[in-house]
Amino acid sequence: MKRFLYIFISIIALTGLAIYNYNAHPWIDVAQCMNDPENYDGKIVEKFREPMIGRLLNDGFILKQKHGPSIRVYADTSGLKTGEYLGLTARFHKEGYLEAVKIKVSKYRRYKIWLSVIPVFFVLFLLIFNLKFNWKKFYFELKNNA
Amino acid sequence: MPDLITHSIFNHIVRRFYDIKKNHSPFSGVIIFFYLGTILPDILTRPVYIIFPETHDYIIFLHTPAAIFFFSLLLVQFLNDNIRKAAFINIIAGSYLHFILDALQKQVTGNNFWLFPVSWHNFGYGLFWASQYLSFLPVSIFILIVLELFLRFIKRI
Numbered sequence: 001m002k003r004f005l006y007i008f009i010s011i012i013a014l015t016g017l018a019i020y021n022y023n024a025h026p027w028i029d030v031a032q033c034m035n036d037p038e039n040y041d042g043k044i045v046e047k048f049r050e051p052m053i054g055r056l057l058n059d060g061f062i063l064k065q066k067h068g069p070s071i072r073v074y075a076d077t078s079g080l081k082t083g084e085y086l087g088l089t090a091r092f093h094k095e096g097y098l099e100a101v102k103i104k105v106s107k108y109r110r111y112k113i114w115l116s117v118i119p120v121f122f123v124l125f126l127l128i129f130n131l132k133f134n135w136k137k138f139y140f141e142l143k144n145n146a
Numbered sequence: 147m148p149d150l151i152t153h154s155i156f157n158h159i160v161r162r163f164y165d166i167k168k169n170h171s172p173f174s175g176v177i178i179f180f181y182l183g184t185i186l187p188d189i190l191t192r193p194v195y196i197i198f199p200e201t202h203d204y205i206i207f208l209h210t211p212a213a214i215f216f217f218s219l220l221l222v223q224f225l226n227d228n229i230r231k232a233a234f235i236n237i238i239a240g241s242y243l244h245f246i247l248d249a250l251q252k253q254v255t256g257n258n259f260w261l262f263p264v265s266w267h268n269f270g271y272g273l274f275w276a277s278q279y280l281s282f283l284p285v286s287i288f289i290l291i292v293l294e295l296f297l298r299f300i301k302r303i
Contacts, residue, residue: 003223006219006223007223009216009219010216010217010219010220011220014213014216017207017210017212017213017216017262018204018207020207020263021203021206021207021262021263022203022204024263024266025203025266026266027255029203046256047202047203047255049199049202050199065199067198067199067200087253087254087255088254089254089255103254104252104254106277107275107277108277108280111280112149112276112277112280113192113196115149115150115151115280115283116149116150116188116192118150119151119153119181119184119185120150120189122154123178123184126178126181127182130174131178137226139224139225139226140225141225141226141228141229142175142226
């Protein structure tokens with residue numbers, strides 16, 4: 001009984017936190033700005049969808065996003081390369097462009113992602129090796145040799 | 147945030163110092179939940195919003211101490227009573243050490259909302275960029291090997 005109470009409390013708490021997160025987060029998404037440019041003119045944008053440098057220009061670059069529109073960004077281009085992922089905060093202008101405030105190339109991001117897969121498989125292996133599922137009681141228990 | 151190998155090495159080193167007296171087996175029993183906790187905040191969020199970036203605002207809360215607490219509480223309800231409490235403590239310990247290492251990273255945008263949902267204050271102390279953790283990886287692995295050899299040596303004497 002206690003077990004089901006904890007499951008119920010956890011699900012309610014996680015649902016509440018998810019709803020609060022979605023509605024109360026402080027960052028501005030670039031998609032919000034593009035949908036209502038007048039309202040977001042001059043606002044700082046912190047949230048992009050996997051931003052990447054699409055094309056370098058003399059005074060900035062074209063920002064490419066996964067599942068999002070490309071946007072013109074005015075910025076100092078020193079140290080930037082086409083195809084690199086970025087960390088970016090920028091000021092939105094209602095004409096539909098951004099002016100970089102803070103910019104950092106996420107060097108080796110692809111390597112970081114692929115390297116991170118190794119511990120995931122390692123932990124998965126440990127769990128499979130050490131646990132077995134008891135279908136009667138519907139929980140995992142340690143194997144005798146663990 | 148640092149890669150998960152760096153997270154695992156950092157957490158393993160911290161745990162092994164605690165284990166010098168307790169002498170736990172490194173990778174069996176409830177200790178495995180410590181390593182699950184180590185990677186949990188990232189595996190709940192990163193793969194989802196890297197593949198589906200539009201989900202970011204729905205799931206990023208799972209990378210906070212409050213959400214991890216409730217997620218771990220939910221997770222351990224699917225474990226045997228005998229190990230439930232110990233597994234919960236191990237998952238929480240692993241996850242919260244993960245947050246501490248994350249806080250040492252420099253970031254352009256905040257990601258360390260330790261007081262969520264009470265506050266959106268970002269507890270980042272900005273010492274290293276993520277790419278620097280990767281450059282340190284060979285050193286981290288070397289430290290890990292030396293530590294393991296040292297622990298084996300002092301257990302023998």
